[in-house]
Amino acid sequence: MANATADREIVVTRKFDAPRETVFAAFTEREHVEQWWMPSGSTTHEWDAKPGGTWRYSMPSPDGAMYPFKVTFVEVNKPTKLVYDYSSEGDPNPVRTNVSFEDEGGKTKVTLHLVFTSVAAFEEAKSYGAVGGATQALKDLEKYLAKL
């Protein structure tokens, strides 16, 4: 399945009115990350934004309980590309996230690909392509669902 990965991705894009270096820093430097990525009331337990390094933090839920999350940095290529695995603490099936930073005349286009390996893990390795299937099926059925 050549397109298996594409089928399992969610892509979110946004153009920011700031230079690429600044936007990249906002994703990879702790003092920035704590200002926007982490909701207020969150705590950083560990920060090491190098390939193989880990960022651990806890985020409050609406009911006040703290939920721990773990980010493992895979690639940190300043200022163009960031790859990390994101999961709830203890979840063995992270969501792989690829972030690209493109310079567009002084502004920066950020494209975030979420790759759902964790989805596939739901139904064992043997039917790994399931999410592609699910996504395709959803596309096929989109019109039907819209009527519900």
Next chain:
Amino acid sequence: MTANDTLSLTFAALSDPTRRAMLARLAQGPATVKELAEPFKLSMPAISKHLKVLEHAGLIERGREAQWRPAQLHAAPLKHVSDWLERYRENWEENFDRLDEYLRKIQKEKL
């Protein structure tokens, strides 16, 4: 059954192209087993097995008449899958809103 168990069942049922094709057919309206079998070079028992998987995952409902048992789509589990994936997108749209605001703030401070 937990939400994740339900998702697993849905994903497992959707992992097979024949079953996805059957669902796509049923999205156009109810069909009998015979009608569902027509596009596939599969035996009736094989078709029945696929239908059972779909039924178990709650993706289809079947009539009570033993012989023909027309099947119809039940899309709620698909909506659940869609919602589950969509939650991540919404989360990042919100994160981007916060980042946008933050970048404006630090840009302004620099001037």
